[in-house]
Amino acid sequence: MTSPFPPAHPQRILEEVFGYARFRGHQAEIVEHVGGGGDALVLMPTGGGKSLCYQVPAIARHRRGLGLCVVVSPLIALMHDQVGALEEAGVHAAFLNSTLSLEETQQVEREMMSGRLVLVYAAPERVSTPRFQAQLDSLHERGLLALFAIDEAHCVSQWGHDFREDYLALDVLHRRWPDVPRVALTATADATTRQDIVERLQLESARVFVSSFDRPNIRYTLVEKDNARAQLLRFLQDEHEGDAGIVYCQSRRKVEETADWLVREGVPALPYHAGLDADVRRRHQDRFLREEGLTMVATVAFGMGIDKPDVRFVAHLDLPKNIEAYYQETGRAGRDGLPAHAWMAYGLADVVNQRRMIDESPAGEEFKRVQRGKLDALLALAEAHDCRRVRLLAYFGEASEPCGNCDNCLAPPATWDATEAARKALSCIYRFHQHGGQRFGAGHLVDVLRGKRTDKVAQYGHEALSTFGIGAEVSEAQWRSVLRQLIALGHLRSEGEYGTLALTPSAREVLRGEVTLLLRQPSEAPRRGRGTRSRGGADKPPPVPLDEAASSRFAALKAWRAEVAREHNLPAYVVFHDATLAEMARLAPQDLDAVGGISGVGAKKLEAYGREILRVLAEG
Structure with missing residues (x-):
């Protein structure tokens, strides 16, 4: 069927090249603005169609004889995937990165300089080289430099969750070629990060397009850790047999141990982290992209730019650093718009570890203060007993209604008034200090509160404390929930290698009854027998x-x-x-x-x- 639109019209490009009948959300407005030569900052969730916001204008401007679009990306996997998809759709595109031989690089450069190439993807460090900039100068002088697209723009911000120093040099795009339009794109940025992007990339005159951060096809489930491996296996067996997915762990060792364990349990899984040989990482990534039903167990070194649309779940075995990281990582599920699941198990140790990482960081106090605030927001999401999605979207400044598609909406948790329990816990820590001037970790504290006569209790004479056994009616899981909240709210701090607990000045407010703690009741998922995982x-x-x-x-x-x-x-x-x-x-x-x-x-x-x-x- 012949299109009524001229060849360079965005609607015709959308239909003929990409096979879609209509733009979604702000796409049409962004495409028109950027295609007409305007600068833009685009915030759009993963799976929302960010790439079309520069690919369609790039094709349109090339068809009008304006030349090349340079896409700046830190992600080799994304470059390969998007170039392959564009070539498959009939758009001449290429990438310049470290995977190319000298001969292949020279061939891409010849295509680029000839004006035949529509898009070229390059890493920020290449864009900063004198050779590449001289090539862009030559194209510019001939009127063949059409557009700059800066993907993953949050990487330029020190407040973002994935700061990359190479991005700081990208202000050269405006300084050296001020008449070439620029579009910066990201899926994740709070207000502070957005302002940083604008200032560092000199986008003060750019239009800002903020799409809804809602991913309604993703179900959010967050559970308290209680044998996290067993919980993960139940999740995979009950809900995602044969599905492709990602399991995130904080350490390289945990990645390898978890991947090996999943394989032994009949789950086809591969490890991925920065400590693996580059060739191993490439093979594992290629298998994940090309095969069906694989689970990738990874650190956060894996995922950004992975353009696999049919990831049906993302699971976290450790707490991410902040909500931006959580949103970015969970957003890799369900890019095709079909139902997907974001599942996380978290516990007291996660809270302690993240606090310690911030406190021991060499960064300045202002940076640490911001990072503590971001962690607190994530902990509030994890401990929430109302709609997860409402809280998640509120963090990004977006109002919403209860979604009906998160664990709290589907099965509202019971809550309990933990105020008195919190006072008992803090009082017990105070008694430890009075009794022998020593500090103890959460496990021993809970044992004393519940009246357990362990060897350690006997060793330190803690059965003689007035707080011994005063919390016997509270379960161990409930006590750990109380301690997580006290740490999250800053009334307790965890110190040293062993995570011993100490009171902070604000603990007095809790002890005086000036603070109310309403917490969710810990719940245990139903256990099931070991099943057989389908192969997809x-x-x-x-x-x-x-x-x-x-x-x-x-x-x-x-x-x-x-x-x-x-x-x-x-x-x-x-x-x-x-x-x-x-x-x-x-x-x-x-x-x-x-x-x-x-x-x-x-x-x-x-x-x-x-x-x-x-x-x-x-x-x-």
Whole structure:
């Protein structure tokens, strides 16, 4: 079907190249502004379509003879994925990074200087080199430098969760080529980080577009740690057999131990962290992108820029640093808009460790103060007994209503007044100091409060304290919840290698009854027997409900897609997303025009695969 729009019109590009009928949210407004030569700062959640906000203007400006779009990105994986997807869609794109040989680099540079290349992806450190800048000067003099796109723009801010010093040099883009439009994009930035981005990238005159941070397809579940491995395994077996997902751990050692344990439990899993050999990391990442049903166990070194749309869960076995990090990491689930799950187990040790990391940091006091505030906000989210999503969105300045799709909405937790328990805990710590001038950790404190006659209690004579056994009616899990809150609220601090607890000046307010603590009751998930994990693949159920005939067609389409992906050496989702295959299976189009009308089928893909799709549907 011939489009009524001219070749450089954004709507025509959206339909012909990307196969979508309409823009979403602020996309159309952003594309028009940037395509017309305006600067912009774009805040849009992961999966919200940020890449289209610079890819469509880049194609439009190239078709108008304005030349090249330079995309600045720190992420090699994203460069590879997006260039592969663009070339698959018929857009000439390339990347310049350390994975290329000298000959390959020179070939990309020749294409770039010829004016034939529409987009080139480059790391910030390359953009800072005299050679690359001289090449851009030459393009600029010939009127062939069309646009700068700065992806992951939060990396320029010291207040952000992923500060990268190389980004500070990107103010050169405005100073050296002030007439070339710039669009900076990020999925995560609070008000302080946004202001930092504007100042450091000299975007004071840019329009700011803030989309909703809501990811309604993601279900948020946060549980108190009680044998975290067993809790994780129940989560995977009960809800995500055969699904692709990511499990985040804080340390490299824990990553490797958890991945090995999952494999022994029948869960196909791979480790990923910065300490692994670069070739091992590359192989594991490629397997995760190309195979189905794999779980990647990783530190935060993995994930940013991973453009895999069908990640069905993200699990945290350790508390992230702040809400921005949590939002960014959980946002890697469900990029295709289909149901996904963000699950986290957290405990007292997590709170203590994160506090200690901030306190022992060499950073200045102002930076530490901000980081403590960010951690407090995350702890408030974890301990909340109201809607998780309302609290999460409120952190980013967005008002919302209870979502009905988080653990607290689906199963409202019981709460209890922990004020008196908090006073007992603080009083007991005070008695420790009076009794022998020593400090103790949370485990011993809880034993004394609950009246347990352990060897350590006997050793220090703590059964003689007036606080011995005064909290016997409170469970161990409840006591740990109380201590987490007292640390989070700053009434207690954890010190030293062993995490001994000490009162802070504000503890007096609690002891005098001036502070009220209303906490959620700890709950234990139902246990189940060990199950058998399915392997996923072509026989995995479709992501949306389909009848029996459509499910058969979906399985046939997935098997065909896997063959095409292997032939082209691409991840399967670069050929077509699961959601697109499901729509084909549901509608069962009978001709090429009908195939072309399905969301995600552009002109190039229709030409390349249309007849094969019709054949597979007929046989399926």
